[in-house]
Amino acid sequence: MSTAEIIGRYIHIDGNRTFYDECGEGSPVVCIHAGAADARIFQYLLPELAARGYHGFALDLPGHSRSYPVDWEPFRTINQHAEYVFKFAQEVCGDEKPIVIGCATGGTVAFDLVANHSAECRAIVPMEGPAWCEPILPFPGELEQPSWSTAWKPFIEYGTIEALGRPTRADAEKVKEFWWLHQNAQQAGNGDIQGWALHDVRDKLDDVRCPVLVIKGADDFWVPEVLSRESADLVGEMAELKILPDIGHYPMFEDPVGLANLVDDFVKRRAPLD
Amino acid sequence: MDIHDQSFRERLLTALADDPEFERETRWFDGSILVGYGDQSLWLKIYRGKAIDTLEFTPVFGYTFKIGGAPSAWEKLGSGERTFSDQVSAGSRHQATVEEMEAGGGAFRPPELAIEGNWVEVGRIYIGLIHLARCFAGCVTETAEVAA
Numbered sequence: 001m002s003t004a005e006i007i008g009r010y011i012h013i014d015g016n017r018t019f020y021d022e023c024g025e026g027s028p029v030v031c032i033h034a035g036a037a038d039a040r041i042f043q044y045l046l047p048e049l050a051a052r053g054y055h056g057f058a059l060d061l062p063g064h065s066r067s068y069p070v071d072w073e074p075f076r077t078i079n080q081h082a083e084y085v086f087k088f089a090q091e092v093c094g095d096e097k098p099i100v101i102g103c104a105t106g107g108t109v110a111f112d113l114v115a116n117h118s119a120e121c122r123a124i125v126p127m128e129g130p131a132w133c134e135p136i137l138p139f140p141g142e143l144e145q146p147s148w149s150t151a152w153k154p155f156i157e158y159g160t161i162e163a164l165g166r167p168t169r170a171d172a173e174k175v176k177e178f179w180w181l182h183q184n185a186q187q188a189g190n191g192d193i194q195g196w197a198l199h200d201v202r203d204k205l206d207d208v209r210c211p212v213l214v215i216k217g218a219d220d221f222w223v224p225e226v227l228s229r230e231s232a233d234l235v236g237e238m239a240e241l242k243i244l245p246d247i248g249h250y251p252m253f254e255d256p257v258g259l260a261n262l263v264d265d266f267v268k269r270r271a272p273l274d
Numbered sequence: 275m276d277i278h279d280q281s282f283r284e285r286l287l288t289a290l291a292d293d294p295e296f297e298r299e300t301r302w303f304d305g306s307i308l309v310g311y312g313d314q315s316l317w318l319k320i321y322r323g324k325a326i327d328t329l330e331f332t333p334v335f336g337y338t339f340k341i342g343g344a345p346s347a348w349e350k351l352g353s354g355e356r357t358f359s360d361q362v363s364a365g366s367r368h369q370a371t372v373e374e375m376e377a378g379g380g381a382f383r384p385p386e387l388a389i390e391g392n393w394v395e396v397g398r399i400y401i402g403l404i405h406l407a408r409c410f411a412g413c414v415t416e417t418a419e420v421a422a
Contacts, residue, residue, distance in 0.1 A: 135366040135375040138382055150397025155359070158404060162357035197381065221360045224367050224375070 001047035010066075013087050019066035020059040020092070024050025027122070027273070028093040029263075031058035032085055032106030034128075034250060035196060036156045036182050036189025038065035041103070045252040048260035054099070057092050059085070061106075063188035074191030076141075078105070078199040081192075082112035086120070097122040097210075099267055104128045104222075104249055105192040108199045114212050114235065115204035123271040125263055127215040128223050128249050131231035132200035136222060139197040144190040156189055157182050163249035165219035178253065205234045211270035212239040213263070217247035217254070240266065275345070275417055277311050278330040282417055286316075289409040290325045296409065297323035299402030305395060307403075308332060309410055310342020318406075339391025341407060345414070347386035352411035358404045361387040 006023045021039045023046035031042040039058035046056040061081055063069035075081050089098045099122050102110030107129015114124050115131075143149035160182050161175055168174050182189075212235050216228035225243065232241040242262060244251055251259045276282065290296050301323045309316045317337060319327040343361070350356040360367070366375035366383045375383075387407070389396055396403065 135372070135380040137363060137365045150394050151400050152397070154397065154400035154404075158401070159359040159363070162359040221357060221367055224369065226369070226371060226375075230372065 001050050003043045003047060005050065006043060006046055008066075011088070011091055013084060013091065014070070016062060016070050017068045018059055018062070018088065020057050020088070021046060022092075023047055023056045024054055026050075026053040026055050027099065027267075028089075028096050029054045029056045029099045029101060030085065030089045030093070031056060031252070032081075032100065032102035032109045033058065033061060033064070034103045034107075034160070035105030035192030036064075036160070036184050038181070038184065040065075040181055041250065042252050044256035045101075045259060048256045049263070052260055052264045054264075057088075057098075059088055061085075061109075061188075061192075063191065064184055069188065074185070074187045076191040076194045078108045078112050078195040079116075081105070081109045081195065082116065085109055086113060086117050089121075099123045099125070099263070099271070101125040101252070101263065102127065102129060103252060105196055108133060108196055111201055111231065112199070114208055114210075115201035118212075118238075119209040121210045123211045123213065123267050125213045125215060125266070126231075127251050128217060128220055130214075130223060130227035131202050131205060131234055132227070133196050134198075134200060135227070136224070137193065137197055140190055140193050144187055144194070146186050149186075152186050152190060159222075160249070163220055163222050165217055165246050165248035165254050167246050168248065168254045174253075178250075181253075202234055205236075208235050208238045210238065211266070213266045213270075214239055214241045215244060215251060215259075215262070216241070217244045217249060217251055219246060219248040222249055240270070275311075275414065275421070277309075277314050277316050277414075282413060283316070283328045285413045285416060286410060287325050287328065289413055290406065293405050293409060296402050296405035299405065300324075300399050303395070303399045303402065305338030305392075306336075307406065308337040308340040308342070309406075310340060311348060311410075311414070312345045315340075315342065320402075337391065338395050339389060339393070341387055341389050341403065343385075343387040348411045348414045349418075350386070351407060352415035356386070358387075358407055361385060361407075362389055 042058040060067035110126035317329040
């Protein structure tokens with residue numbers, strides 16, 4: 001399958017027009033994109049999941065690209081995103097429990113779902129998004145408006161490009177493509193990172209009900225390995241940790257085949273259908 | 275390493291002149307950037323996409339903004355061990371334990387390369403600054419290799 005098989009659709013979540021990409025048939029997988037990006041960041045993973053028998057959904061989070069912001073305000077907490085994604089999953093997956101994959105900001109959204117909705121998910125895969133992020137970056141609320149910070153936009157563009165793993169960063173065409181995947185409203189992307197900086201679900205991980213695969217790219221400088229490792233430890237026996245060599249902050253863009261195999265293997269081992 | 279040395283300055287000016295992205299991004303910048311390397315600093319006048327002058331001192335009218343850090347911070351950038359975004363961002367990301375992160379200020383641990391001055395101008399030519407920093411770090415690496 002190729003990216004040409006992906007179908008774009010709209011749905012209303014609490015009356016808010018929301019875009020999503022859809023691909024394949026089978027067990028539902030909901031994909032949550034990184035901060036300041038959109039669903040296109042999963043365009044190479046969705047066909048790979050479809051080829052393995054999954055029905056992939058990747059939404060644009062509210063305020064990003066083709067999805068309207070709720071009440072014309074960006075979300076500024078990870079929990080706001082998580083509850084929205086959960087409602088989206090209930091709408092598109094029906095009675096089936098979704099497998100959830102999130103990356104970076106989407107990884108923290110996935111970890112929020114681990115904390116608050118694990119019984120309603122089949123498996124959750126937080127990538128580059130630990131259980132808490134406080135040490136990583138200062139809270140960026142004072143940079144939210146373009147008039148407050150002319151540096152925010154290029155900071156996000158290059159903070160994402162430079163967080164790719166070394167092999168992908170050496171590919172000029174992939175770098176150019178990735179730059180174009182991060183052209184979004186400053187307020188929306190900044191709200192994502194505000195949420196990232198405040199995100200902390202460490203005290204809600206003592207009763208996780210679904211398997212959790214914590215993924216960390218070895219080349220990613222934004223997320224320290226120790227935070228990924230301790231996050232998996234907090235979840236306990238329900239969690240596995242996978243460190244990916246030569247991969248940075250965006251495994252689904254950098255190695256979609258490898259990630260699809262990893263998720264497929266994890267789901268079949270830890271969350272088989274009855 | 276002496277960044278005031280004429281050969282270093284010429285190496286840097288050549289590197290900037292050979293970088294089309296630097297020229298494009300600074301096309302409408304008319305200002306000066308002070309580059310700090312440990313205790314040393316080099317003042318650069320940038321106009322219409324070109325570095326047109328260097329001074330080993332800061333003139334009385336100052337500079338538009340400054341970027342500076344320890345020699346080791348530039349060396350990590352030059353070798354590729356660290357990226358520009360990593361080096362200029364506050365936060366604790368390279369510690370082995372959570373305790374070490376918190377002891378250093380957590381999210382407020384200062385960046386290895388600090389940017390100070392007019393941040394509106396920094397933002398306007400941020401990509402040009404990335405290229406300037408990479409050129410400077412590359413010259414540090416090359417100069418060290420020549421000396422060895």
